[in-house]
Structure formats: structure tokens, C-alpha cells
Amino acid sequence: MANEVLEHALNMNRRRFLGKLSLGIGSVALGSLLIPDLFSGSPDEASLVAGLPHFAPKAKRIIYLFQNGAPSQLDLFDYKPRLVDMFGQDLPASIRMGQRLTGMTADQDKFPLAGSAFKFSRYGQAGAWISELLPHTASVVDDLCIIKSMYTEAINHDPALTFFQTGAQVGNRPSMGAWLSYGLGSENKNLPAFCVLLSKGKGNGQGVYSKLWTNGFLDSVHQGVQFSSGGNPVLYLNNHESISQQERRMMLDQVAALNDENYKTMGDPEIAAKVQQYEMAYRMQTAVPEITDLSKEPESIIKLYGPDCLVPGTYAANCLLARKLSENGVRFVQLYHQGWDGHGNLPGEIRGQCMDTDQASAALITDLKQRGMLDETLVIWGGEFGRTNYCQGPLARDNYGRDHHPRCFTIWMAGGGVKPGVWGETDEFGYNIVDGKVHVHDFHATVMHLMGLNHEQLTYKHLGRRYRLTDVAGEVVKGIIA
Incomplete structure (x- = not known):
């Protein structure tokens, strides 16, 4: 029995460990690319x-x-x-x-x-x-x-x-x-x-x-x-004539930063949801008019x-x-x-x-x-x-x-x-x-x-x-x- 344990320990060397670890990390990365929300949310919610x-x-x-x-x-x-x-x-x-x-x-x-x-x-x-x-x-x-x-x-x-x-x-x-x-x-x-x-x-x-x-x-x-x-x-989809798309992007980034600070303090998940909605609205400005x-x-x-x-x-x-x-x-x-x-x-x-x-x-x-x-x-x-x-x-x-x-x-x-x-x-x-x-x-x-x-x-x-x-x-x- 002792010999079997020793043999297993010898087989799990540093190179083998890192090789298997890379496969696991690759699977996680692939999953997050295919399904962006794969690791979001808590197990109590769904x-x-x-x-x-x-x-x-x-x-x-x-x-x-x-x-x-x-x-x-x-x-x-x-x-x-x-x-x-x-x-x-x-x-x-x-x-x-x-x-x-x-x-x-x-x-x-x-x-x-x-x-x-x-x-x-x-x-x-x-x-x-x-x-x-x-x-x-x-x-x-x-x-x-x-x-x-x-x-x-x-x-x-x-x-x-x-x-x-x-x-x-x-x-x-x-x-x-x-x-x-x-x-x-x-x-x-x-x-x-x-x-x-x-x-x-x-x-x-x-x-x-x-x-x-x-x-x-x-x-x-x-x-x-x-x-x-x-x-x-969609109401308010277009920017005002005085605001460029680049300025809109900068504004959303600043709002997101403020909301992030607020989220760290309050922990309210609705804050994160609002940030997602702002980002969705920004992306819709390009997608919706064409569709x-x-x-x-x-x-x-x-x-x-x-x-x-x-x-x-x-x-x-x-x-x-x-x-x-x-x-x-x-x-x-x-x-x-x-x-x-x-x-x-x-x-x-x-x-x-x-x-x-x-x-x-x-x-x-x-x-x-x-x-x-x-x-x-x-x-x-x-x-x-x-x-x-x-x-x-x-x-x-x-x-x-x-x-x-x-x-x-x-x-x-x-x-x-x-x-x-x-x-x-x-x-x-x-x-x-x-x-x-x-x-x-x-x-x-x-x-x-x-x-x-x-x-x-x-x-x-x-x-x-x-x-x-x-x-x-x-x-x-x-x-x-x-």
C-alpha cells in the first residue's frame, strides 16, 4: 500500500500538475467566452x-x-x-x-x-x-x-x-x-x-x-x-445633436465608475443591473435603427x-x-x-x-x-x-x-x-x-x-x-x- 502511495506521489510531479491545471483554466476561459454570464449570480437565485x-x-x-x-x-x-x-x-x-x-x-x-x-x-x-x-x-x-x-x-x-x-x-x-x-x-x-x-x-x-x-x-x-x-x-435612443458618440461613451464610463463605488458601499444588485441597462442602451444605438x-x-x-x-x-x-x-x-x-x-x-x-x-x-x-x-x-x-x-x-x-x-x-x-x-x-x-x-x-x-x-x-x-x-x-x- 505504501509503495502505491509513493508511486502516485512521484507521478504527480510539477510538470504534470501544471499541464492539467492549464486544461482546467482553458475550459473556464472557453466557457466564459461562449456564455458571458456563466459565473455570474449566486446559487440561491436560480x-x-x-x-x-x-x-x-x-x-x-x-x-x-x-x-x-x-x-x-x-x-x-x-x-x-x-x-x-x-x-x-x-x-x-x-x-x-x-x-x-x-x-x-x-x-x-x-x-x-x-x-x-x-x-x-x-x-x-x-x-x-x-x-x-x-x-x-x-x-x-x-x-x-x-x-x-x-x-x-x-x-x-x-x-x-x-x-x-x-x-x-x-x-x-x-x-x-x-x-x-x-x-x-x-x-x-x-x-x-x-x-x-x-x-x-x-x-x-x-x-x-x-x-x-x-x-x-x-x-x-x-x-x-x-x-x-x-x-x-426606442425613446431617447439617439444622442442629442450636441453630444457625440465618443462623449456618450466617456459619460457612461464615468457613470459606471460612480455606480461601481456605490455598489461596493451599498451592495445593491439593482445598481449593477442599471449599469447593464446603460450599456445595452449604448449598444442599441447602433443595432436598433438598422433592424x-x-x-x-x-x-x-x-x-x-x-x-x-x-x-x-x-x-x-x-x-x-x-x-x-x-x-x-x-x-x-x-x-x-x-x-x-x-x-x-x-x-x-x-x-x-x-x-x-x-x-x-x-x-x-x-x-x-x-x-x-x-x-x-x-x-x-x-x-x-x-x-x-x-x-x-x-x-x-x-x-x-x-x-x-x-x-x-x-x-x-x-x-x-x-x-x-x-x-x-x-x-x-x-x-x-x-x-x-x-x-x-x-x-x-x-x-x-x-x-x-x-x-x-x-x-x-x-x-x-x-x-x-x-x-x-x-x-x-x-x-x-x-
Whole structure:
């Protein structure tokens, strides 16, 4: 035994020790070059290193086309001929089962069924029913995973919208984009990991607020950066005419030095986060103007998205911009389109909304696919809840309104590892789910899984408790994953 110990000691000479040490240092250096944040942060803050997923991801980035105000699934995707046959008849109590109502229809004595005013046809290999309002979406249906069995508890816009974006109906929770920025970081050091685009259609609009893209209790560097439709896509991006780029650089260096001294004294991590934001803003001064310039897009792309894509702030322009941002390494692009709140004159309003959104939504899928990006880009389309099968207010074949309906609604997803086809089903009245339920927490868990993240492991300790996007619930919907 003594001879074995002596032999081992002799083998580990100075030359051998230094040789092995250099390999270790080289690995550390390489890791820090590939992943700049590899050794930042404390083990108490996260269960993974920023920039590294828990397992091999199917998607690298997300474009979320949020249709704010709740599109009517019964007029777009969930074809129910029974409602047309029973037009004007009262919804059977056995179907409604005493469901909670909003204050807008709670005082109604009757709940007259309103079949859709629009024709439906079947498309694609799955034979998915699509409304005549969405001819362009129908043309890419074989790329879509249409989930007809979404449900939520929230029955009013603000809590429902907040729930979809943050996993909670109350405010001050990190949004989905902030969680992904926190867990995975950015693919481009010159652009934020999380960008937000806003547009408004012709219908009845519901407001959107900065709390929907907030970082919550995460570091402020993870907050979504809102892009404007004005001359400057990001406010205060350009230097004042009296300040040169060199002077701006000197100013930031001096501010960083002061902040560094303050950080050594206070130890507040938000100081370091602010320094990162200042540096990001400086780098964006070069990167953003080029990316947001849509005038250089070829005529074929303009024709694909439609002429509105050259009008800043339109849905079409934002879809094209979302592609460019994703192409340049932005991890999560959140687009909000307002105008889907169809309480009255729904047929008229939804026509306008579909004219604004149908072509550009389908164009985004086609554009990503022809660039070879769709397989690694998860595109999501949908609102915060659905619409009732009964009418709110006066009823006519071509003029009716629909109230909020959280029990079942439709969203679609494309690319990023999802399986094309139709998932879930509702009853013949389009009122209750009969197969394949998907809760909002399940949706979040599935999206994170596609991005290579275990939703139960991506946590953040705040006020003595570990929080996550899915709270204490959520199951990955494995049936929609390719």
C-alpha cells in the first residue's frame, strides 16, 4: 500500500500538475467566452446557469402574437353547426350548469344561442375547421397546432390578461418574457432578450399596460423593452445633436465608475443591473435603427405581409419587425394587438380585425419557414379567454355580441417543436371542454419545456418564498410536442 502511495506521489510531479491545471483554466476561459454570464449570480437565485437550458430545447426563441380582447373562437376556429340550427333558442341550463357570469349578462333572463354568421370549411391534413374570415391562416394550417381546449378561471380582461402574461391574476409578478430572459439570457449582446410591440385594430379595444411585460421581482434588466411606432423605435435612443458618440461613451464610463463605488458601499444588485441597462442602451444605438428599417425589405416580402407592413405601428409592420428581431437574436418578442372585445356588432368588428391580422400572421409563418427559422421559433397566437355561444344584447343573424367565456377557447401555436394538427374538443354547443383540457399553467409549462426549461426548476427566491411562472401547478402537454 505504501509503495502505491509513493508511486502516485512521484507521478504527480510539477510538470504534470501544471499541464492539467492549464486544461482546467482553458475550459473556464472557453466557457466564459461562449456564455458571458456563466459565473455570474449566486446559487440561491436560480437552479440553472443563465444561458443554459435544463435539457436540449426544441425552440430557441418565441414570437407571441397576443390578440388582446379575446377573439371569438366560435367565429374563427370552433365550428358548431348546432348553434346555427338552434339560433335564438335559450341555452339549456344543463349545459351552462350555473357558470359564473360577468356583470354585463348576469341580469339577462334568457341566453339566446348565436350561431356564427360566417361559413367554415375544412383545411389541411387534419381537416381543421377554419372560418372564411381567415383565408391566409387556412393556407398555412398544416404548420399550426390548433388548441381548441384552453381554459382559465379569470372572467374579466385585466386579471385574465395578467394571468396569461405572468402566471398570476395579481400584478408585480415577472412576465413570461422576463422569466425566459432570466433563465436563458439573450442571443445578441446588442439587443434586449425581451421586446414588446403594440398595435391597435378597428374593433373595441382593451388597454395594455407595462405591468404585462414587467420584470416583477427579477432584476430590471429582464423587463421587456417597448418599441414605439414613431420616428424613434426606442425613446431617447439617439444622442442629442450636441453630444457625440465618443462623449456618450466617456459619460457612461464615468457613470459606471460612480455606480461601481456605490455598489461596493451599498451592495445593491439593482445598481449593477442599471449599469447593464446603460450599456445595452449604448449598444442599441447602433443595432436598433438598422433592424427597425423595413424599407430595405425586398418586394416579395412586402407583398407577403401586405402593404400595411410599411406603415409603422400596424400589426403587419410589427409582425415583420418581430421576424427581424428574432432573426437578430431577441429571445422573446411579445406583440399585443388590441380590438377583439366583441360585446356588440361582433360580425362587423371581427371582419376588420381579421383583415388587419390574418395575412400578416400567416406571412410570419411562411417567412420564418422559408428562412429555415420556423423549426427553432415558436409562434403563438391567441387571446386571454373566449366568447360565449349566447348573445349579449339584441340578437340578429348578422349582428350579435358575445360576452366573456373562460371555460373554453382556442389558440394556435406553430414551429418550435409543436406537432401540427388539432388538439382538444368542445361539446356541440361550444360551451364546455370534452377532451384534452389545457389550463393556462399547462400552457406555460409546455412553452417553457419547448425552450428547454423545467418549469418546476426555474425559480426565484423572493420574500422568503421560491416563485415560478407556473406557481404550484402546470403539466406539460406532451401530446402537442413533436
